[in-house]
Amino acid sequence: MDPSLYVILDRAAARGRDLEEILDATIAGGCRMIQLREKEWPTGRLLPLAERLRDRCRRAGVTFIVNDRVDLAVAVEADGVHLGQDDLPPRAARPLLRPGMVLGRSTHSVAQARQAKADGADYIAVGSMFPTQTKPDFELVGPELLRAVRPETKAPLVGIGGITRANVAQVIRAGADGVAVISAVCGASDPAAATREFVAAIRAERDLTRRASL
Ligand code: TZP
Ligand code: MG
Numbered sequence: 550m551d552p553s554l555y556v557i558l559d560r561a562a563a564r565g566r567d568l569e570e571i572l573d574a575t576i577a578g579g580c581r582m583i584q585l586r587e588k589e590w591p592t593g594r595l596l597p598l599a600e601r602l603r604d605r606c607r608r609a610g611v612t613f614i615v616n617d618r619v620d621l622a623v624a625v626e627a628d629g630v631h632l633g634q635d636d637l638p639p640r641a642a643r644p645l646l647r648p649g650m651v652l653g654r655s656t657h658s659v660a661q662a663r664q665a666k667a668d669g670a671d672y673i674a675v676g677s678m679f680p681t682q683t684k685p686d687f688e689l690v691g692p693e694l695l696r697a698v699r700p701e702t703k704a705p706l707v708g709i710g711g712i713t714r715a716n717v718a719q720v721i722r723a724g725a726d727g728v729a730v731i732s733a734v735c736g737a738s739d740p741a742a743a744t745r746e747f748v749a750a751i752r753a754e755r756d757l758t759r760r761a762s763l
Contacts, residue, residue, distance in 0.1 A: 550612050550628075550651055551581040552672055552707050552727035554747045557616070558602065559586045562683055562735040571740050572602055576609045578744025584631055586616040586731070599625045614653060619645050629653060629671070634661065639668035655709070657688040662698040670704060674729060677710025678720055683731045684710070692723035699724030714746045721754040 556575045558568045572583060583606055587595055599615060603625050606613035614629045615622035619642050622630035629651025632642055639652050646652065654665040655674045665673045675695050677687035687710055695708055708720035709729040720728050728751070737743035 550672070550705070552705050552729075553582075553751050554580050554744065555582040555584065555707055555727050555729040556580045556734045556744070557584040557586050557729055557731045559683070559731045559735055560590075561588075562731045564736065566735075568598065569601060569605060571735055572605055574739075574741040575734055575744045576605070576611055578741040579748040580611065580734075580744050582612040582614070582727070584614040584616050584729070588617075592618075592621065595621065596624065599627070603627055612651065614651060622650070623647060631655070631674070639665065639670050643669060653707075656698070657690055658694070659697050659701065663701060666702045666704055672705040672707055672726075673698070673702065674707045674709045675725070676708060676729075678708045678728075679711025679713075679716060681711035681732070687711075692719050695720065695723040695725050714743070714750055717747060717750050718754040721751055722758060727751070 558572060563571055585599055585602055599621055603613045612628045614631050615627045616631045617636055619630050619637055631653040633655040639654055651671045653672045653674060654670040656662040656665050662673050675698055677689050678692055680689060681687050695706060698706060705726040707727045707729050708725040712720055712728045712730050713733050717728055734740050734743050
């Protein structure tokens, strides 16, 4: 699992564009971890889309995660599932997953991040980093929360919420192992170019942080 740039495919954010095309573009741009986030489609409609996305990810060796739905993640043999605070808690979800499946958890406080770690989450998302229009009920915690959570765990930390190519460095500097983005890639006019720019900005900030710590 390489969460450096974790692109969340969301039909609403894609504004009618084909998610498979966006997926191929972001993989071509260097994304190594993908999530399917669909809040409205019924299961029967979602299943074939999830299978097609999983196939494309598998061919490219890219990690494929399903949002919210443990049943769907297992049914399509996804690499993992991502669960928010209103979803099944990791302790309840883990026994339902296949061995080795990745379990990610969204958190909005140090206490929630500690709980996610204690519950055995494989990575912890922290957000919202910045205001976002994608999730109207976002909780703004800022990069400060990442700074506070970083010393608590060695689990990969992923910043989420309102992250753009202009502010991604702040999130990496605060201690994130990666960033999860929806609109900045799914809504970009050129998702491959947007991905390449993110990957380059993340690498550049990591190099700076590494050099500063020597
Ligand atoms: N969880 C916290 S903020 C958010 C989610 C799913 C939305 C992120 O979308 P964007 O477009 O990258 O701000
Ligand atoms: Mg959820």
